[in-house]
Amino acid sequence: MTYSDAQIWTIIAILGAGTFLIRFSFLGLIGDRPMPSFVLRLLRFTPVAVLPGMVAPLVIWPPATGGTLDPLRLCAALVTVAVGIWTRNVLWAIVAGALTLYSAMGLTALL
């Protein structure tokens, strides 16, 4: 990370203000006026549009292994997704993924 303190605080301040404005948008400013339905539709897909694209390169080319595909990390990622889809529960998915990662790392260290 190569940001100055001032730059980091700028990020925090703008992100805080921006996030508040998003949350305040309708309740505080726009009110009950109807929004174009296509815009609402687009908004609904933002988490599944941003997060997978952010995480995919980290799974395929982990910086910690110098960018080469790592079977341990790939396994942990697949288990996380599978448990997340199966249980619909964020916490179980994290626990399953972390357990997979650490038990696989433990096993390779032993072998």
Added chain:
Amino acid sequence: MTTSTVKTQTSAPYWAGFRDGLPFILMAAPFAMVFGVIATDAGLTLAQGMGFSVLVIAGASQFAAIQMMIENASIAFVLLAALAVNLRMAMYSAALVPYLGAAPLWKRALVSYLNFDQTYIVSVARYESRPEMTVPERFAYFFGVATPIVPFWVGMTMVGMVAGAAIPEAWALDFIMPIMFLAMVAPMVKSLAHVAATCVSISVALALIGLPSGTGLLIAAGAAMLTGALVEIWIEGRQK
């Protein structure tokens, strides 16, 4: 009407909200702690990490910002990625208008600050099942749900940041963040349109990996949102 009757009118819904918010401590506490650990690992100071949890108070976007910062993306891209993750909250804001739109401005501002996934989902479910609730009761309930969650969010961020400094490299913390993202997003993939958006997001982001940090992700996210919306319209059209 005396002050004490006002108090009793709103104290029942407040404590009902408090009880309904309690289970989410189980989720907020570990989440916040991991954020603290990752933030320390990335090089943030204690004050900066706490600044994120107090001022932004939105898990996924805080992780997204740190991830982009680790990649040394330009400030604009850090902000764009993190704010994009929060855009769904505009929907939450819109959904609360019929229930809380008549509340005073300071209450609407406070609700907005505390409007994250858990408070929103729990409160709207309550409002829908009890249409007889008054606006002050609804506000009290919402505030009640947030009360047990927020102190843990902030406090456990601090615990994570302090503990994070003592965690050795061998713990592969680099991969805890991807696991968090995958765990957050997997339960959200609940329709064919979501699957399509996810696939487009992944493939475009991987294809454009050579572009400056953040650029490929932005294009991927835009293409994925459009795909999700269009696929959804297409499916709805076929069902008619």
